[in-house]
Amino acid sequence: MSIEGVLVNSPRRRRPVALTTGIALAVLTVSLVAGCTPEEKDVASAGLGLVPVPTDVRVDGGGAFVLDADSTIALVTPEVMAPDVHHVGEELAERLGTATGFDLPLGPAVDGAVGEIRLELVPDTEVVWERDGLLDDTGVDAYELTVDDEQIVLTATSPPGLFRGVQTLRQLFPPELEATTVQEAPAGGWTAPAVTISDEPRFAYRGAMLDVARRFYPVESVKRFVDHASTYKLNALHLHLTDDQGWRIAVDALPELTEVGSTTQEGWEPGTGDGERWYYTADEYAEIVAYARDKYMTVVPEIDGPGHTLAAQASLGSLTCDGVPTPLYWGPEVNNPIVCASDENLGNVQGFLETVLASVAGQNPGPYLHLGGDEAPSPPGWYQSYAEAANEIATGHGKTVIGWHQWGASEELPPGALIQYWGVGERLRGVIGGEATNADLVDVQAALDKGARLIMSPADRTYLDMKYDEDTPYGLEWASRITLEEAYDWDPATELTSPDGKSTLADESDMAGVEVLLWSDRSYPDSLAGLPTSTDVFVPVDTYTDFMLFPRLPATAEVAWSEQADRSYPDFRDRLVQVSPRWTAAGIGWNQVADVDWAP
Numbered sequence: 001m002s003i004e005g006v007l008v009n010s011p012r013r014r015r016p017v018a019l020t021t022g023i024a025l026a027v028l029t030v031s032l033v034a035g036c037t038p039e040e041k042d043v044a045s046a047g048l049g050l051v052p053v054p055t056d057v058r059v060d061g062g063g064a065f066v067l068d069a070d071s072t073i074a075l076v077t078p079e080v081m082a083p084d085v086h087h088v089g090e091e092l093a094e095r096l097g098t099a100t101g102f103d104l105p106l107g108p109a110v111d112g113a114v115g116e117i118r119l120e121l122v123p124d125t126e127v128v129w130e131r132d133g134l135l136d137d138t139g140v141d142a143y144e145l146t147v148d149d150e151q152i153v154l155t156a157t158s159p160p161g162l163f164r165g166v167q168t169l170r171q172l173f174p175p176e177l178e179a180t181t182v183q184e185a186p187a188g189g190w191t192a193p194a195v196t197i198s199d200e201p202r203f204a205y206r207g208a209m210l211d212v213a214r215r216f217y218p219v220e221s222v223k224r225f226v227d228h229a230s231t232y233k234l235n236a237l238h239l240h241l242t243d244d245q246g247w248r249i250a251v252d253a254l255p256e257l258t259e260v261g262s263t264t265q266e267g268w269e270p271g272t273g274d275g276e277r278w279y280y281t282a283d284e285y286a287e288i289v290a291y292a293r294d295k296y297m298t299v300v301p302e303i304d305g306p307g308h309t310l311a312a313q314a315s316l317g318s319l320t321c322d323g324v325p326t327p328l329y330w331g332p333e334v335n336n337p338i339v340c341a342s343d344e345n346l347g348n349v350q351g352f353l354e355t356v357l358a359s360v361a362g363q364n365p366g367p368y369l370h371l372g373g374d375e376a377p378s379p380p381g382w383y384q385s386y387a388e389a390a391n392e393i394a395t396g397h398g399k400t401v402i403g404w405h406q407w408g409a410s411e412e413l414p415p416g417a418l419i420q421y422w423g424v425g426e427r428l429r430g431v432i433g434g435e436a437t438n439a440d441l442v443d444v445q446a447a448l449d450k451g452a453r454l455i456m457s458p459a460d461r462t463y464l465d466m467k468y469d470e471d472t473p474y475g476l477e478w479a480s481r482i483t484l485e486e487a488y489d490w491d492p493a494t495e496l497t498s499p500d501g502k503s504t505l506a507d508e509s510d511m512a513g514v515e516v517l518l519w520s521d522r523s524y525p526d527s528l529a530g531l532p533t534s535t536d537v538f539v540p541v542d543t544y545t546d547f548m549l550f551p552r553l554p555a556t557a558e559v560a561w562s563e564q565a566d567r568s569y570p571d572f573r574d575r576l577v578q579v580s581p582r583w584t585a586a587g588i589g590w591n592q593v594a595d596v597d598w599a600p
Helices: 023-033 079-100 159-172 219-231 282-294 310-315 346-363 380-396 405-409 425-431 439-449 484-488 541-549 552-561 569-586
Strands: 006-009 056-059 065-067 072-076 116-121 143-147 151-156 190-192 195-199 205-211 236-240 298-305 368-372 400-404 418-421 453-456 511-518
Touching: 072 079, 079 116, 079 159, 116 159, 143 159, 151 159, 159 195, 159 219, 205 219, 205 552, 219 236, 219 282, 219 541, 219 552, 236 511, 282 298, 282 346, 298 346, 346 368, 346 380, 368 380, 380 400, 400 405, 405 418, 405 439, 418 439, 425 439, 439 453, 484 552, 484 569, 511 541, 511 552, 541 552, 552 569
Parallel strands: 072 116, 116 151, 205 236, 205 511, 236 298, 298 368, 368 400, 400 418, 418 453, 453 511
Antiparallel strands: 006 056, 056 195, 065 190, 143 151, 143 195
């Protein structure tokens, strides 16, 4: 059957996007006139490699839009939003122009124009977008996209929605569009098929974490990671900035933290950097924040504590009980000694937190501050004293607190706190509702009882430093080996429900969103053989990142964006085969996993 006028993904919107056009009705009319009744059909078989799968897609039988040197980008927006809409237009012009060589001008809309790509912002009083506000409204990212043989119209109620729609529009054009140099036009030209798409995410918070503490990522590599994440509509960049093996953010009032604490990486003892600097200056960090904001990603800085703090303890004797800095650490172990938060030393710890968190809050316009809190084995009283001080200071600087799920054991949590669950679901779901007490589940329950919501990051689904299979050259497997299917085929809403469905610790109403994570402590081959004897075995961070993220990053991104009922692994796998040439064109060194037939 022809795909003309076929509905390829059913509408199940929680809140309709109040946008313009009436084009959906027009397309439906075309299908009925043609004698083709709309029916359910997966997006992949319609020839659309769209990831994440949109909420609602209708394929029209009309002619395709042809992008050429005479095409234009038109901006329709209230004046107050004009700078942001102009920015999205510039982003689109660059994306479409790099590979085609076209210089696409931005200007006002022209009625009846052929070859126009129109970006139209239609404010909705029910959708409130603040540039650096909380990620708690899915309507902010909603958009509608229509394509026919004369023009493209992308409509949203806020600038982030326009930006998310641009990511979908990119996927409608040929894969060669993703190349970083001018390409010869593919057969048939630079075309996009006639479609109507309405789309809105399932979860408002959709994050990607990058561990720059155990392995330092230069600024350009962080930007590359942002490009990867934002392409698949993720909107939070969680930076793990401090750990035992390194301190990566400058704090002017405590220069020792970078003078000493940044001189190691896991497997890289002091002196192996040959004079390299392994931290971000204030200007470099501001560059990262600005780049993420341009992609409508909110930076979530993490200052881990009271565990994972040996880099800080090696820099400042005030964090140890005897006043003597600890030796620098570049090993692989966790559960190392925490900062000394005894009654006698608590004042020093509070002073440290006030100085550091004030500095970090000032460098991050976003609303969040991640305080860590996992794998802290020392006295519980010290943990509580540290957590109380950190919570009070972070909120005093206007930040919403995020912590790993162990932070739920804090005696009090600030209003609006988010707790990041990283348990191994395959091991924990079986004991939900049982008599046995599991520490991870107790901490999650404690957090929920205090009014916190969850960011879902089960380690056996979202920790993309885990190996794909036994042949993966990098990474670990303590949580699981995570195949593409395992990264995709799970539901956050039931992750904390017992296998028999009778006991639920948390459901979707308790969840703020989903986050995918890339730890960097095993970015070298043969990871289980211990630390390498030479830094020569470490692959470049971009090589490690590309291989471990692709194809699994798009999988988790779809988990975060698309409704569970709209998703199926066979359909996703087929769409991913259509998407993969884009990675090759973009120069991404992806892993051609064996359980997918990548032949077109």
